[in-house]
Amino acid sequence: xxxxxxxxxxxxxxxxxxxxxxxxxxxxxxxxxxxxxxxxxxxxxxxxxxxxxxxxxxxxxxxxxxxxxxxxxxxxxxxxxxxxxxxxxxxxxxxxxxxxxxxxxxxxxxxxxxxxxxxxxxxxxxxxxxxxxxxxxxxxxxxxxxxxxxxxxxxxxxxxxxxxxxxxxxxxxxxxxxxxxxxxxxxxxxxxxxxxxxxxxxxxxxxxxxxxxxxxxxxxxxxxxxxxxxxxxxxxxxxxxxxxxxxxxxxxxxxxxxxxxx
Numbered sequence: 001x002x003x004x005x006x007x008x009x010x011x012x013x014x015x016x017x018x019x020x021x022x023x024x025x026x027x028x029x030x031x032x033x034x035x036x037x038x039x040x041x042x043x044x045x046x047x048x049x050x051x052x053x054x055x056x057x058x059x060x061x062x063x064x065x066x067x068x069x070x071x072x073x074x075x076x077x078x079x080x081x082x083x084x085x086x087x088x089x090x091x092x093x094x095x096x097x098x099x100x101x102x103x104x105x106x107x108x109x110x111x112x113x114x115x116x117x118x119x120x121x122x123x124x125x126x127x128x129x130x131x132x133x134x135x136x137x138x139x140x141x142x143x144x145x146x147x148x149x150x151x152x153x154x155x156x157x158x159x160x161x162x163x164x165x166x167x168x169x170x171x172x173x174x175x176x177x178x179x180x181x182x183x184x185x186x187x188x189x190x191x192x193x194x195x196x197x198x199x200x201x202x203x204x205x206x207x208x209x210x211x212x213x214x215x216x217x218x219x220x221x222x223x224x225x226x227x228x229x230x231x232x233x234x235x236x237x238x239x240x241x242x243x244x245x246x247x248x249x250x251x252x253x254x255x256x257x258x259x260x261x262x
Contacts, residue, residue: 035110035163035184035201037242038138039065039253040074042160044087047134050160051076051209053085060089065252068245069093069109075165075182076132078213085213090131094183095170096121102170105181111166113187113202113225122183125166126221130212132162132204133184137253139242142196150242151196152253153235164202164212164225190227192235203228 041063048055053076061074072089079086093105104121111122137154155161167182189200202225210216212224236255241247 035138035140035186035199036069037245038067038135038163038201040067040134040160041065041136042134044074047074047076047160048087051085051132051134051162051206053087056087060087064248065250066242066245066248067092070105071245073182074134075167076134076162076209076213077167078215080214088180090167090180090182092183093181094121094125094166094168095179095181097124097168097170099170100173102172102179108183110186110201111183113164113185113222116166116185116225117222122166125168125183129167129169130214130221131165131167131182132209132212133165133182134160134162136160138201139238140193140197140200143198144196150238150240151235152238153193153200153233155232156234157232161203161228162206162209164204185225187225188227190230190233192230192233193227196235200227202226 042050043063044061045055047053061072064071067073069092071092073092075088075090077086077088078084091105092109094108094111095102095105096108108121111119111126116122116126136158137152139150139152141148141150164185165182166185167180170179170181171177172179185202186199187202189197193200204212204224205228208224211218212221238252239254242252
């Protein structure tokens with residue numbers, strides 16, 4: 001089986017699992033994740049300039065307003081041999097190198113900051129294979145009250161930012177093909193996101209990028225996994241159309257009501 005076939009097989013498994021509930025519009029599966037959807041609308045070339053990465057010879061992934069688990073996502077990694085950062089496309093849903101079943105990826109789209117250094121699925125990646133995942137915003141489904149409405153969260157000034165992530169290599173025991181996968185780390189919410197959800201993805205300020213990627217002395221990496229300042233972010237209710245990954249257009253971010261942390 002070729003790598004591309006393996007990728008499609010993995011996506012099909014996760015896609016069917018998601019569609020079972022998401023397509024009904026209930027949002028139950030999506031809202032059970034800590035961070036199950038986000039958007040990346042900044043082009044690769046601009047991200048390369050922003051985060052000090054050699055500009056890719058060709059772009060690999062188009063922008064998306066509705067990135068979902070099992071899809072290829074853009075990541076930033078550091079190569080200790082070349083001493084350079086790179087933009088790489090990895091499949092969202094980490095498959096630990098030791099597992100024989102790729103279906104575990106459905107349960108590993110997020111890693112908890114509190115246990116990321118001890119959990120069997122993540123501890124080796126936390127020690128050796130950390131990455132950044134660029135985004136322009138993310139979506140959460142309200143869990144603090146009914147109904148479970150979707151909200152968009154972004155920076156007030158509209159700038160892109162990066163999630164703390166981990167990546168892993170996995171070799172298919174049947175085909176021998178290699179697959180690179182990743183996960184987004186989540187932790188306690190800031191005061192803004194706490195209004196709707198008990199968790200949020202960990203956003204790393206640029207001053208911590210070098211340490212997280214392993215370019216400088218690591219120090220206490222877990223101390224970096226804290227809520228991003230709420231006063232720099234905004235949040236607004238959006239259309240339930242975001243429930244389906246098939247909907248991928250700018251109107252998903254249309255504002256119904258706005259909340260920020262003034």
